[in-house]
Amino acid sequence: MATNLKNLSDYNKSNVPSAANMKFGIVVSEWNEEITEALYQGAYNTLVLNGANPNNIIKKYVPGSFELTKGSKYMAECTDVDAVICLGCVIQGETPHFDFVCNGVTQGITQLNLDYNVPFIFGLLTTLDQQQALDRAGGKHGNKGDEAAVTAIKMVQMGRSLNR
Numbered sequence: 001m002a003t004n005l006k007n008l009s010d011y012n013k014s015n016v017p018s019a020a021n022m023k024f025g026i027v028v029s030e031w032n033e034e035i036t037e038a039l040y041q042g043a044y045n046t047l048v049l050n051g052a053n054p055n056n057i058i059k060k061y062v063p064g065s066f067e068l069t070k071g072s073k074y075m076a077e078c079t080d081v082d083a084v085i086c087l088g089c090v091i092q093g094e095t096p097h098f099d100f101v102c103n104g105v106t107q108g109i110t111q112l113n114l115d116y117n118v119p120f121i122f123g124l125l126t127t128l129d130q131q132q133a134l135d136r137a138g139g140k141h142g143n144k145g146d147e148a149a150v151t152a153i154k155m156v157q158m159g160r161s162l163n164r
């Protein structure tokens with residue numbers, strides 16, 4: 001379903017487990033920082049709203065979205081977080097670089113999910129222009145950071161339900 005048909009910040013709170021005993025790492029790209037900071041705020045606020053202890057949320061920056069893979073790998077290897085939320089915003093420019101960055105991050109985060117026992121949440125905006133990004137970072141389509149936080153909580157609970 002396209003984002004314009006489902007607001008990124010809409011979710012059924014009764015379907016979200018408590019995050020009271022969960023720890024989260026959030027890796028944030030510095031590129032397009034106006035957008036990525038809004039994504040982070042949305043993710044942080046949603047985690048806390050659903051019971052997470054602010055002391056159990058670790059925030060680290062990477063220079064750009066392409067570095068999200070390595071930064072998230074470091075987070076998983078160097079901390080005891082239960083999930084890693086990867087936040088970035090890639091906006092198309094004049095060259096095919098957009099495609100390579102987006103594909104690289106997608107493949108990298110997918111591989112991390114296969115290689116590690118903690119979930120890595122794909123909180124990457126890949127937009128054609130800045131307005132589309134603003135619309136999805138707290139604008140008319142909601143905040144992808146909210147969606148990423150809810151996804152992280154649900155995936156931690158899912159893993160625990162299977163004693164992973």
Ligand SMILES: Nc1c(NC[C@H](O)[C@H](O)[C@H](O)CO)[nH]c(=O)[nH]c1=O
Pocket residue numbers: 029031032063064065066067088089090091092101
């Ligand atoms: N153009 C965008 C980038 N480009 C930078 C890359 O992510 C990477 O940091 C660089 O190629 C060095 O390895 N990054 C974004 O996050 N968003 C963009 O729009």
Ligand SMILES: CC(=O)[C@@H](O)COP(=O)(O)O
Pocket residue numbers: 090091092093094095096097098099101
């Ligand atoms: C995604 C990018 O790296 C892109 O914003 C860079 O812009 P350009 O393709 O015009 O160099």
